[in-house]
Amino acid sequence: MTKQQANWSPYDNNGGTCVAIAGADYCVIAADTRMSTGYSILSRDYSKIIQLADKSLMASSGFQADVRALQKVLAARHLIYQHQHNKQMSCPAMAQLLSNTLYYKRFFPYYAFNVLGGLDSEGKGCVFTYDAVGSYERVGYSSQGSGATLITPFLDNQLKSPSPLLLPAKDAVTPLSESEAIDLVKTCFASASERDIYTGDKLEIVILNASGIRREYLELRKD
Amino acid sequence: MNVADSAPAMNNLIGSDADSQRTLYPYVTGTSVVGIKYKDGILLAADMGDYLACHDSGSYGSTLRYKTVERMKSVGKHSIIGASGEISDFQEIMRYLDELILYDNMWDDGNSFGPKEVHNYLTRVMYNRRNKFNPLWNSLVLGGVKNGQKYLGTVNMIGVHYEDNHVATGFGNHLSRPILRDEWHENLTFEEGVKLLEKCMRVLLYRDRSAVNKLQIAKITEEGVTISQPYSLKTFWNFAAFQNPTVGAEGSW
Numbered sequence: 373m374t375k376q377q378a379n380w381s382p383y384d385n386n387g388g389t390c391v392a393i394a395g396a397d398y399c400v401i402a403a404d405t406r407m408s409t410g411y412s413i414l415s416r417d418y419s420k421i422i423q424l425a426d427k428s429l430m431a432s433s434g435f436q437a438d439v440r441a442l443q444k445v446l447a448a449r450h451l452i453y454q455h456q457h458n459k460q461m462s463c464p465a466m467a468q469l470l471s472n473t474l475y476y477k478r479f480f481p482y483y484a485f486n487v488l489g490g491l492d493s494e495g496k497g498c499v500f501t502y503d504a505v506g507s508y509e510r511v512g513y514s515s516q517g518s519g520a521t522l523i524t525p526f527l528d529n530q531l532k533s534p535s536p537l538l539l540p541a542k543d544a545v546t547p548l549s550e551s552e553a554i555d556l557v558k559t560c561f562a563s564a565s566e567r568d569i570y571t572g573d574k575l576e577i578v579i580l581n582a583s584g585i586r587r588e589y590l591e592l593r594k595d
Numbered sequence: 596m597n598v599a600d601s602a603p604a605m606n607n608l609i610g611s612d613a614d615s616q617r618t619l620y621p622y623v624t625g626t627s628v629v630g631i632k633y634k635d636g637i638l639l640a641a642d643m644g645d646y647l648a649c650h651d652s653g654s655y656g657s658t659l660r661y662k663t664v665e666r667m668k669s670v671g672k673h674s675i676i677g678a679s680g681e682i683s684d685f686q687e688i689m690r691y692l693d694e695l696i697l698y699d700n701m702w703d704d705g706n707s708f709g710p711k712e713v714h715n716y717l718t719r720v721m722y723n724r725r726n727k728f729n730p731l732w733n734s735l736v737l738g739g740v741k742n743g744q745k746y747l748g749t750v751n752m753i754g755v756h757y758e759d760n761h762v763a764t765g766f767g768n769h770l771s772r773p774i775l776r777d778e779w780h781e782n783l784t785f786e787e788g789v790k791l792l793e794k795c796m797r798v799l800l801y802r803d804r805s806a807v808n809k810l811q812i813a814k815i816t817e818e819g820v821t822i823s824q825p826y827s828l829k830t831f832w833n834f835a836a837f838q839n840p841t842v843g844a845e846g847s848w
Contacts, residue, residue, distance in 0.1 A: 379620065382725050384753060407757060412768045415757045437722050437754030480726075 383435050383483045384409055387570030388420055389519030390431035391560055392489035393531070393553045394497030394512050394545045398581035401489040402557045403431040403517075404565070404592060406573040416573040416594065423585070425450055428466040428490040429578055433517030434504070435483035442482045445473055463490035467500040467508060474506030481505050485516040490580055497545050497580075509536075512544030519564035519571040526563065530556060550579065558590055565593040617729035621681040622648050625666045626805040627767035628677035629795045630736045631779060632745045632760045633788035636816035637738035639677045640792040641666040642800075643825055644807030659807065667813040669820040671696040674710040674739035675813050676717075679764040680752065681732035688731060691720060710739030710746040714756070722754030734764035740817050763795075766803040771795035785814070797828050 387408040392401045403420040406413060421431045422443045430446070432439040449469060453461050461469070467488050474482055481504045488500040501514035512533040515523040534542035546553060557577060565572040575590040628641040645661040666685070667677040670692050678685040695716060699708050708716075714737040724730050734751040748758035761775040774795055783791065789812055800806045808827045813820065841847050 380730065380752070382728065382753060384755060386755060409755065409768075412772070414755070414768070415759050417759070418757050435755075437718075437725070437756065440718075440756070441722060441754075 383438075385434065385483070385518075386414070386436040387518045388433035389515065389517035389523065389561070389564055389568065389571045390420060390433050390485070390487050391515045391523060391527075391557055392431065392487040392499040392501075392513065393527075393548075393557065394489065394499040395548060395550060395553055396497065396545055397491075397495055398550045398553070398579060399429075399489045399491060399497035399499065400550070400553050400557055400577060400579050401429045401431050401487065402561065402575060402577040403433065404519075404561060404571045404573060404575055406571065407436060408570050411569075413573075419576055421576055421578055422447075423578075424461075424466055424488075425463075425490075426460040427492075427580065428461065428463045428488060429580060430466075430470070430486055430488050431516075432484045432486045434485045438482040439484045442473065442484050442486075446470060449473070462493050463488065463498050463500075464492055464510075466490070467498075467510070470500075470502065471506040471508045474502065474504065478505050485520075487514045487516050491582075495582060510544070511536075512546055515560070517571075519561075519568040522564045522568055523560045526560060527556075550581065554579065554588065561590070561592060617727075618681070618684070618732055620648065621684075621732040623660060623682045624648065624732075624805070625664060625679050625682060625685075626803055627763055627765045627771070627799055628666065628679050628734070628736045629763045629767045629771045629775075629792055629799075630677065630738050630747050630749075630761065631775065631783070631788055631792060632738075632747050633783040633785065635785065636740045636745055636814065637675065637747055638785075638788045638792055639667050639675055639736060639738060639813040639815075640796050640810060641677050641679070641813075642796070642807050642810040644805070644809065645682055646805050657805070662807065662809065663825070665811070665822075667811060667822060669815070669822075670713055670737075670739075671699065672707050672819075673741040673815075674708075674713045674737060675815045675820055675822075676713075677736040677738075677764075677813070679734045684731040684733050688717070688720070688733065688735070692717075709741035709744075710737055710748070711741075713737055713739070714746070714748040714750065714758070718750045718754060718756045721750050721752060721756075725753045736762055736764060739815050743817065766799060766806075767795070770798050770802055774798065793828060797830065800828060800830065 390403040407415040407418040486502040492498045502508045531546050561575045572592045577588040623645050630639045645664045647658045647660040730752040736749050738747040749762040750756035761779050763771045809825050813822045
């Protein structure tokens with residue numbers, strides 16, 4: 373008679389895909405709104421994007437409970453920062469905070485795959501991409517989540533970011549216009565929805581630029 | 596990266612004396628809860644059966660132990676909760692919620708927690724227990740109306756949560772949500788809502804092994820909470836294929 377062991381996992385994968393593209397004076401962050409578990413869809417209208425600061429947005433996929441907890445921790449830390457410094461956190465500062473927050477739980481990680489997007493202190497678009505334990509780098513564009521393997525090669529082909537190893541360092545932000553970048557994002561998700569079962573339903577796109585912030589939505593395949 | 600393996604935090608918890616201090620597996624469980632928004636508020640449905648987990652640690656099977664378990668309760672003035680999973684954990688959740696509402700009332704400031712607040716509180720409780728590897732083994736539905744705003748949400752034992760126009764736990768996700776996605780619409784009347792829920796519960800009765808034919812419907816509107824008396828659904832078993840199942844293949848079953 374063997375002792376019954378714990379047969380539950382503290383983690384689940386609720387799916388979804390996130391993309392961010394940095395432009396000369398804008399940043400586009402997008403994510404689908406499908407939340408799944410196993411072969412079931414839990415919600416067709418769940419947002420994975422949160423505005424952490426004036427000029428920082430985070431899109432996260434993975435385990436939803438961890439994503440939500442992470443969002444709350446960062447929002448609380450930003451509030452404290454505002455009280456202490458009397459200003460908003462810059463995007464690069466938020467990037468470091470996110471990395472540190474993720475590594476803090478290095479031995480029981482937040483199962484969250486994040487892309488941080490926004491405008492840096494010069495008003496240029498910036499995108500930071502992360503793994504689950506906080507390893508990060510600033511890039512011109514990034515994709516995370518269940519559809520990332522489908523989207524990243526396509527973005528590599530279309531955006532042709534210069535190698536980060538070049539000296540002198542070449543600018544990673546895309547020369548594409550804002551509307552061209554948005555179109556590219558829509559194409560990425562339309563394609564990913566065809567083959568990734570966890571991506572679909574609706575696409576939420578958030579655009580951050582000098583004039584402020586705006587949202588666009590696009591219906592995706594519901595199967 | 597296999598994240599579930601890299602949890603050395605679990606090393607001193609598994610297979611040791613610490614096991615006696617936490618939930619390893621559920622013992623007495625209730626099955627699906629289904630909830631919908633309708634014109635005047637929220638409707639929840641759940642059956643009244645509770646099954647005992649396998650009776651010894653080696654074998655299959657479960658026993659219907661309790662047949663009159665209320666798995667839906669009101670919470671404060673504006674919310675109702677429905678629970679599936681381990682019933683003793685639900686009873687503990689009710690103690691947490693009773694204390695939450697008590698402290699809220701003690702402020703005596705004219706404010707009271709709405710369903711959104713209660714759902715958020717429950718989500719934090721469930722997530723924090725999951726973080727300590729000692730979960731409350733439940734999937735909860737939380738619905739209510741406050742100041743004309745309807746709210747319906749759900750949260751499970753590892754803290755996954757969301758709100759929608761219709762929600763379900765357990766088997767309800769597989770069998771009821773598809774029906775609701777097809778037939779739910781804004782401004783269902785009470786009669787239409789009950790009919791829709793009964794359709795969902797009937798399918799669950801046919802296809803969920805742990806469902807029993809004794810259910811309650813709970814309703815919450817701006818005016819308050821009503822939980823119906825238990826009743827049973829009409830079922831139909833006279834399909835031709837079931838009358839003589841082995842005709843054409845004698846000897847099979």
